[in-house]
Amino acid sequence: MNNPIRTNLLSVSYGQHQALNDVSIEIPARKITAIIGPSGCGKSTLLKVFNRLLELNDDIIISGEVFVDGQDIYDKGVDVYSLRKKMGLLPQKPFPLPMSIFENVAYGLKIHNHLGKGKLEGLVEHYLKEASLWDEVKDRLHAHAAKLSIGQQQRLCLARGLAIEPEIILGDEPTSALDPFSAERIERKLIELKKRYTIVVVTHNIQQAIRLADYVVFLYYGKVVEADTADKVFKSPQSLMTQAYIKGEFLDEVWFDKEARLINKVAQGEGI
């Protein structure tokens, strides 16, 4: 199978704090992959490794390999701008750029292409339709983007991301700031889009992962506990930790209570 993103023994630390530890996963093409796990376990870090936004942080040490379309993106001489162009980012909180609705979508288009005005307008319309926002904003394209409701803003962010014609969509808890209705619209949209895009969504909402995911990566304190198809992970999780997390038990408690059994299991070669 052709996997657009693959990591090999990827470790990331912020100064002393190790955020990711020997992560080796593959993200399948044209599927929704959900990265789940409790807050602060490295989910967003993993996402930011993919489009190399992590380097904006201080004291970052990255080791291991990350391949996007077969190319190691941490190789010297990688064109980071075309790498990022391959990935549309849907942020945690919708963050419109400080310009009009039209300009928000046109920003990426203008950066990467030289387009005439007519062509630009056509493309902006196309991507706003793609994000199911066109009908709500077509009469006020030149109003400031911050005037939209928060759910609309997130769809605008989607349109803006799609406009750079990415192959991959990265969602960093894309619905966590939204009301249930807006969240549902985004979820539906993602399911629709997976026909054409590879989608990676970070979420701490298990129900959402169950609804969306074809493939699940469960991260716990920087380690991959389980990574498999959604069916397997949700219906017959291999690890006790995954079982507990899916059932909504407190992980620390589970960890301590069942530590003995867990170690037994590992000793018997069942693995975590």
Next chain:
Amino acid sequence: MSKINKRIIEEKAFKIVMHTVCAAVVLIFLIMLATIVIKGLPGLNLKMLTHQPLRGSYAEGGGGILNAILGSVYLALGATFLAGLIGIPVALFINVYLKKNSRFATLIRFSFDVLWGIPSIVYGAFGFIIMIFFHMRSSLLAGIITIAFLELPIMTRAADSILKMVPLELKEISLSLGATRFETAFRIIFKQAFPGILTAILIGLGRGIGDAAAVMFTAGYTDSLPTSLFRPVATLPLAIFYQLGTPFPEVQQRGYTSALVLMLVILFISIFSRILTKRFQQNVLR
């Protein structure tokens, strides 16, 4: 006394102290303003604003201070433009290109803080040395360069602290769309921070237009109107200085009038630039 009472007294006492201190600050400002208006306003007339000094000297007390008004405006606008041309990109560079706790950024900020603390007469002396080096005579250009140096630290640091407040997410989003840091800096961050950057520029202008010591050697003095970058210009701060320095009450009053004019010029430039740029502010994310 119970603990609650003590805490309430503490709260009230602090409130009184703070009210007093704030009132004192406002009062000092009002007294200064009142002094200048009361002493300067009677001397304010059209001739003052539209004529050059009589017989080429402030001491005579006749004519006006148009030479100084125009000189100060040209000098300050030129210097502010020059300082902005250097300072704003530097501030953008520190905030967009460098990481949060970059040592280079710390070094730049520290340098500007030190430069900020240097008295303006030293800038004047420094400008004078450069002039001698290049065999320049005191001129509008030399004044502009010196004042630009004077404005640079305060303008850059003010812009820097504004840019620091721009949310990191905005930078991340622009970069995630495949934009370069240059595009991010000038098309997104600059736009978002524009009102604040404008304030930074005006702060710089305020420091530059009111400074007497730095222009004394570099811009020189003349009673004629400024016509060339390479000839000396008169400035309002020096007009105030010379006129207040005379023993004649009538001329001293013209000094206060000059101070009033200087304040009005700053006020006018501030309001004008705010109106001019108001339309940009609609696009700022709140």
